[in-house]
């Protein structure tokens with residue numbers, strides 16, 4: 079990496095995208111693709127580096143998609159100067175004072191209940207939050223079965239690090255469609271999305287959805 | 288990270304913002320597009336920007352295309368099925384100039400297809416995105432002029448009035464007369480305007496493998512249908528949805544399956560029926576298919592409705 083920009087005497091800011099116009103477009107298209115195809119896993123190109131506990135994928139999605147119009151919530155483990163300084167410098171996104179104020183959130187694991195985020199209203203459901211969750215791993219086969227718009231019939235899916243209770247909570251949060259919360263899961267440089275429309279069922283609790 | 292700057296971006300070469308729009312506007316449209324995909328058929332409001340083309344030229348579709356397109360894309364633009372109309376040529380040139388992208392007239396070669404009034408005959412694939420230019424995104428507008436009311440109807444799925452409106456047409460005319468922009472319901476939830484495509488194209492939207500995006504510039508709305516999503520044309524048990532059909536086949540390629548345009552060939556009203564999708568027709572002819580080449584004599588047209596003159 080080249081010399082970091084110095085914002086204050088104590089915080090060095092790492093570079094963001096080298097070619098912001100092109101790199102933002104590439105990351106956005108990857109996110110669009112997985113949002114349109116729930117459970118499909120994409121590997122993002124290495125266009126920016128991990129920032130401390132902020133995974134490469136979460137870092138790049140933030141660089142590509144947030145700005146001063148998108149209040150950002152970071153969970154406690156991500157609220158460290160190396161991350162907040164970096165995102166503020168490169169995106170200008172204001173930090174939300176609570177999850178309910180955020181339009182975009184990044185969580186390192188299931189740290190914050192999904193019930194605390196905005197789901198939008200029936201008239202303006204697009205105000206539901208986009209929640210990025212960092213997880214240890216994603217797989218195209220696993221204990222979860224996905225269905226709904228964007229899924230051709232049914233698709234297998236596996237996420238490490240999210241307990242069964244997480245899926246129950248997600249289902250409850252999205253029960254009032256069109257209100258809901260849209261998830262982007264990040265594992266290192268890999269991403270997958272679960273928009274509010276995706277029905278997730280656990281094999282273990284078959285018949286108990 | 289290997290930091291090789293891409294010095295060849297069209298921005299630096301030609302003095303344009305890549306794909307014309309500034310980055311702040313693109314981010315805003317991109318976020319709206321992601322929410323549109325997450326809520327299939329729902330019209331997401333967005334802050335439409337002034338474009339260097341009047342509204343009638345498809346500014347909504349252009350803004351969506353400008354926000355998704357990248358240097359590796361290949362763009363096809365069609366207008367009423369044809370690649371060579373002024374509208375299609377201008378939009379293609381616009382992106383070739385401002386984004387430096389490759390363009391094509393071949394449906395199979397395109398990664399993004401921007402369209403006004405048609406869906407290509409050739410089935411679209413999962414690695415393609417179709418962007419529709421939309422003049423009027425609100426399917427309930429003809430029944431209810433007030434935005435606050437239609438928003439409430441969508442919010443609460445109060446679509447009874449829509450069915451009443453359609454049924455009144457059946458009572459008056461014996462059928463639903465709308466041949467274009469025929470309303471659909473997406474994933475059993477939102478009623479959506481498919482843009483002024485002929486209802487012939489409606490079944491192609493159902494469970495299409497490609498992502499479908501819709502942009503309305505004047506009304507400032509973006510909406511979407513994800514791949515493999517149910518899209519049902521509204522109908523009634525005693526009046527099921529039907530599409531246009533023709534007694535004629537394409538005079539050039541002989542196709543019995545495509546949407547046909549009628550071309551008047553002489554002052555006695557003789558008509559030639561040819562594929563509306565010019566790439567489809569050309570591809571078939573290149574493969575050796577032939578039509579009769581003959582016009583048919585004038586007679587009252589009872590087979591298909593005239594193309595709507597509405598523009599986006």
Ligand SMILES: [Zn+2]
Pocket residue numbers: 537538539540541542545561562567568569571
């Ligand atoms: Zn033909």
